[in-house]
Amino acid sequence: MSDAALDIDRPDEEVEDISYLRAGHSLGSWFLTTDHKRIAILYLVSITFFFLIGGVAAALIRLDLLTPAGDLMTNEGYNRAFSLHGIIMVWFFLIPSIPNTIGNFIIPLMIGARDLAFPRLNLLSWYIYIVAGFITLAVVLGGGVDTGWTFYTPLSTMYANGMVVATVVAVFISGFSTILTGINFIVTIHKLRAPGMTWSRLPLFIWSHYAVSIIFVLATPVLAITLILVAAERLFGIGVFDPALGGDPLLFQHLFWFYSHPAVYIMVLPAMGVISELITSAAHKRIFGYWFVAIASIAIAVIGFLVWGHHMFVSGQSIYASAFFSFLSIAVAVPSAIKVYNWTATLYKGDIMIDAPLLFAMGFIGLFVAGGLTGLMLAMLAIDVHVHDTYFVVAHFHYIMVGGTVTAFFGALHYWWPKITGRLYNETLARIAAVVILVGFNLTFFPQFMLGYEGMPRRYHVYPPEFQLLQVFSSAGAALLAVGYAMPTFYLLWSLRRGPRAPANPWGATGLEWTTSSPPPKHNFTQQPVVVRGPYYYPLEHPASRANA
């Protein structure tokens, strides 16, 4: 962090307000806490654990694909590895990643509230997530499933091996955690804003979490119903999806993608909220086009519900439905493009600190744009017929979910780390990690676009030898990416003990979360904050705009 950021002329914190980290040291003070900040830490530790498990599965996959014959695993073993990788990464890491850690911690601070609206419900969310997580771990230990994370019928209901019902139950249960979080965020944002925190003064991080909460609440029940039907067909032979029982396999795909396409926006909307904060803070400048960026989040959440059929262009659905979904998929790209252009315009005439959060943010924008535009290619019907279910799709959604969401997650973790822990991390190492992640990611996934266009289907354990060179590139990239992801684990943990103590506002950023001490007191603010102006207010004078904004 820059030196200028450190000279905060803030009086020492009132001694009676001990930080949330010091308010109780017993196990009970953590596992029975209703403090949103401690629950965020519980989530952070849990999702990191599942990220590790999902990452180990990914490592096995990439190792195995070094040779065309796949010498490391059997066909069945490979199928189980990629199924677990998908299931754990989607439902136990990506979906809770930013909302339940950063969102949980920062939302009440940003709007000047003491906690979320329903603190006990918040704790219940975490326990539900943990129960679902334990069932998933039991599935892993019990041998796993080979359905893929998509559970396509009638493969999942009639033909697949492994613990399909247990897996479906785990995902079903985790959905309730998501729904409760969504309700909590919506009510909090409506009811607990500080005096003067009008809707037009909300930070964009709040807008995007508001949008994602809508999806949480509206989409997740559909997944729950669908998974129950899968379990019912598998256990009791109730014909819903299997044509041999009078069912319709495409019905499953409609229901599944009605949830799972919005789920992509569940992963990316919070990331977009993070980027708006990171960019404005680094540039010390008001966001360009506040209302366009804010409404774009809502537009993405709404239109995102109407594009699910673009997963089904070659499934046998009506060609007119396909044309309709293709059109809407192009339309949903517009609000995303608006955000990218506005972030770029925000940098113009900024007062820019090129620190790790900005590097992560710029990495996000680059990777998200690449993922988004290849998504636009996939929305083109004739192109999709060729590249659907190939590595092109795999590369595309990893650019969005990993290049986008995970990069933003790391950016957020760095940006709010001083607030969360009260410590400063090593900026040099962080900048290096940001670059290593960016390079490693592209080396891993760019070759997969080429593999896909050349005709390599996804979920192939054994593959034709002409694809080996690109697969080796991809695996080498994955090794570099693993190093990039491991680095922050070390220097962030190191900073907990040895890092310099963080001032209240190390970045010279605006936003209520930076007006309280780092780490914040148990009840967030010593006095009820009152908001008198819009977000991202940085006086124009240079360089006095830095600290103390």
Place this chain on the structure above:
Amino acid sequence: MSHRFFLWPEQASHHAGQVDLLIGAFGVMVWLLTLPVFVLMAFFAIRYRTSRDVNREHASSGNVWLEVSWSVIPFLLTLGFFVWATALYFNLRRPPADATTINVVAKQWMWKYQHGEGAREINDLHVPMGRPVKLVMISQDVIHSLYVPALRIKQDVLPGRYTTMWFTADKPGIYPLRCAEFCGTDHSVMGGRLIVMRQQDYADWMARNRDAGEDETLAASGARLFRSAGCSGCHGAASAVHAPPLEGLFGGPVGLSGGRTLIADEQYLHDSIMLPNKDVAAGYRPIMPTYGNVLKPEEVNALVAYLKDIGGGEPGTRQEDRDE
């Protein structure tokens, strides 16, 4: 299949070239829209970094016309590509009437093909060059997807439902054919080859198959099955059972007992055999037993070929249907 590394997949049809042109042109547009963003982002970050004393006066925080232009212009440009891609796709979904039909049955983990002339194949599919070929596909178990990268086409193959895919291969050669939809344990080895032959070679190949004993056309084996499976007992001309006659049925409209009317296409014939109570013809009682657990998909295909033989032409193509 060669083991060499290649950057671009082979083109075995006119359509493949069209798809490559589409993605190439779209790629150019995408770069034109994206490159300025990347360049400006890096340029701004460096030019306006905090240590530099540059002019930061009059920094704007919004401009409606800028917002409208960067929303609308890329959208309109993309819509042009949408029209192009959709036209190609619609063409891909409308097989020409004179296409040669080949039946495809997918099962874990193999492809089975039935040529109208009688030849049967597993995994490798021989097709004539320069003639439209229509694949009528169905699965015996889970969902599969027939994918020929060199033709830039794929189509999911569903249990209980026919899907079709057509192409005209215009370059002789051997091209990989793969399953694209994850279908269980051996998904990655469920493949084969598409062998595109000059028309004379194809005719010779077909003759060799005939000599080797596959001399019964699909429709003829369907006719044999029509008697041996017991269909003729009720649907035959001399039958005492009140069952609808099937001559001339295919391709024409059928009135159903619920008052609906549908065209007797392959799917209708398939469902009437496998799920006879689904669409009962008007004026008949639902007394037909189901053959769902009796006949294999290949046998249903043969029966359908026979019924097409004694019926009209392709669905909706007969003159009297159009006049009605």
